[in-house]
Amino acid sequence: MILVMKKGATQEMVQRMVQRVESMGLKAHVIVGTELTVIAAIGDDRNVKKESFESCEEVERLVPILAPYKVASRETKPDATVVKVRDLVVGGGHIGVIAGPCSVESEEQIILAAKKVKEAGAKALRGGAYKPRTSPYAFQGMKEEGLKLLAAARDVTGLAVVTEVMTPHHVETVVKYADVLQVGARNMQNYHLLQAVGETRTPVLLKRGLSSTMEEFLLAAEYILDQGNQQVMLCERGIRTFETHTRFTLPLASVPYLKQKTHLPVVIDPSHGTGIASLVPPMCRAAVACGADGLIVEVHPDPKEAISDASQTISPEVFAEALVECRRVAHALGFTMD
Numbered sequence: 001m002i003l004v005m006k007k008g009a010t011q012e013m014v015q016r017m018v019q020r021v022e023s024m025g026l027k028a029h030v031i032v033g034t035e036l037t038v039i040a041a042i043g044d045d046r047n048v049k050k051e052s053f054e055s056c057e058e059v060e061r062l063v064p065i066l067a068p069y070k071v072a073s074r075e076t077k078p079d080a081t082v083v084k085v086r087d088l089v090v091g092g093g094h095i096g097v098i099a100g101p102c103s104v105e106s107e108e109q110i111i112l113a114a115k116k117v118k119e120a121g122a123k124a125l126r127g128g129a130y131k132p133r134t135s136p137y138a139f140q141g142m143k144e145e146g147l148k149l150l151a152a153a154r155d156v157t158g159l160a161v162v163t164e165v166m167t168p169h170h171v172e173t174v175v176k177y178a179d180v181l182q183v184g185a186r187n188m189q190n191y192h193l194l195q196a197v198g199e200t201r202t203p204v205l206l207k208r209g210l211s212s213t214m215e216e217f218l219l220a221a222e223y224i225l226d227q228g229n230q231q232v233m234l235c236e237r238g239i240r241t242f243e244t245h246t247r248f249t250l251p252l253a254s255v256p257y258l259k260q261k262t263h264l265p266v267v268i269d270p271s272h273g274t275g276i277a278s279l280v281p282p283m284c285r286a287a288v289a290c291g292a293d294g295l296i297v298e299v300h301p302d303p304k305e306a307i308s309d310a311s312q313t314i315s316p317e318v319f320a321e322a323l324v325e326c327r328r329v330a331h332a333l334g335f336t337m338d
Helices: 011-023 107-120 144-157 168-174 191-199 214-226 254-261 270-274 277-289 316-333
Strands: 002-005 027-032 037-042 059-063 083-085 088-090 096-100 124-126 160-164 180-183 204-207 232-236 266-268 294-298
Touching: 002 011, 011 027, 011 037, 027 214, 088 096, 096 107, 107 124, 107 144, 107 316, 124 144, 124 294, 144 160, 144 168, 168 191, 180 191, 191 204, 191 214, 204 214, 214 232, 214 254, 232 254, 254 266, 266 277, 270 277, 270 294, 277 294, 277 316, 294 316
Parallel strands: 096 124, 096 294, 124 160, 160 180, 180 204, 204 232, 232 266, 266 294
Antiparallel strands: 002 037, 002 059, 027 037, 083 088
16 A cells, blocks of 8 residues: 655654554555655555554555555556666656667777767667577676676766676676666566665666566566665567567557556667667667657677677667657657757
């Protein structure tokens, strides 16, 4: 349930209600909105006497949370969450752009890529140091050395670093270098990993699982939020269907649907969503048109030489042109991309 505090409630009043919630065996999540502060009381409240809250002078009203995902729900927080890290702003009418190669391959490659995507208008650099690959014989990434190269590229360009973390025991290492922790599609339901990134206060980009429902996706986000990390971005990266003309099927209806159900910002990955480089620019435009809060795009200085995901990777020149077109769409709809 949600405890809606009276307008003008002081910090002392809020803390007093938090203590009361926790004394009843529930977990209290304080969410400060533009006008009101609410406390989401999470847990089994079947034996909790609602009157004990309704009679408190600090509480304006109680509202039941109907969605199974409590903290992620719009019922809990009507205002959109905006994730900010360095110059990257995602949500609240701002479209954040993340771009870079699938894998960190060398210092020259990642720094050149960072310079090129920044020049085009990206605010964050993506690059895999730890790579989850279907085949155990495929390139697995440069690991911590790759993280160091990402940090070096950040030092040169100022771009925020977005990189994947694969296991709970990698979190401590990755968080030393990354500005945003990416949880990949294959790990969307790795609950120990979700809890581990939730215990940090580093923003998280959570990718939808290959065959996961919207409810499963939002409940995965709930694991992170439940640990106290409120800086979560949802990433639609395409799902597995019967169709074979693209690598995955990119359902852009996810964007408006998620924005109705959750306050969390929604990012689109047109690179994995299509698997075909020529389809990436038009799907970027379509993502902006349907209200996406961000884009994450695979860009390599020389796509044909990319060690991984070459078929879906675009060049810096194509990326720059795509962003010009996206800005036109964003401007027409009243969104900001710069």
